[in-house]
Amino acid sequence: AQSVTQPDIHITVSEGASLELRCNYSYGATPYLFWYVQSPGQGLQLLLKYFSGDTLVQGIKGFEAEFKRSQSSFNLRKPSVHWSDAAEYFCVTMDSSYKLIFGSGTRLLVRP
C-alpha cells in the first residue's frame, strides 16, 4: 500500500535560515505527491505538486521540492524562512481511488 513518512515531528529554524523538510514515499510506480501547509486553526493550502516531468517543482511562497526516485524522497525546501512560514506541513500522496494519504506532519517553528 502507498504511504508517506515524515521523519521529523518538529523542526526549529531561525528566521532567514534555509529549510528542508523530509518526506519519503512508498510506492512502486511514480506516485502523485503533494505538499500542503496548515496554519494554526486553518484549513490546508496546496504548496506544490508532482506527478511527472521535471523533478524539481516550484511552488507558492518560495517553496520548492525535488522528487528523487533513487531515494524515494520528495523533500520540501525554502532558501530563506520567514516568521509567517511557521505552520504544520504535510507530505501527501494520492492513491488510485483518488484518496489522499497523509504523512503525520512536521511542525515548523521559526525563531526570531
Place this chain on the structure above:
Amino acid sequence: EADIYQTPRYLVIGTGKKITLECSQTMGHDKMYWYQQDPGMELHLIHYSYGVNSTEKGDLSSESTVSRIRTEHFPLTLESARPSHTSQYLCASSGGQGWGYTFGSGTRLTVV
C-alpha cells in the same frame, strides 16, 4: 474566484443536538471529501463522494452521515452530537488524480 466554503467556522453545541456542517464548492468537482482532524494530529478520511448520489465511508469510522444531492454541495450531519465528536472537520474537493485537493477552512466543532 472559484473556491470551497465551509460553514460554520466555529460551533459550540450541547450534547444530543443535531447538527449539519455545510460544504460547498464552485469548481464543478465531482469528487468531494470530509476529513476529521484532532488538534496536532493528522487528517483522517471519514466520508467521500465521487458524484451526485454517490457517498462512501472513509477509513475512519464515524457516526456522521453525508449526502450529495447536488454536485456543489456535500453536507455532513451528526444526528446526536457527543463530546467525542469534538474535532475539526475539513471538507475538500478534487478535479482528479493529478490535481490534488482544494480544502475548505474547516469547521471547529466543540460538543459540551
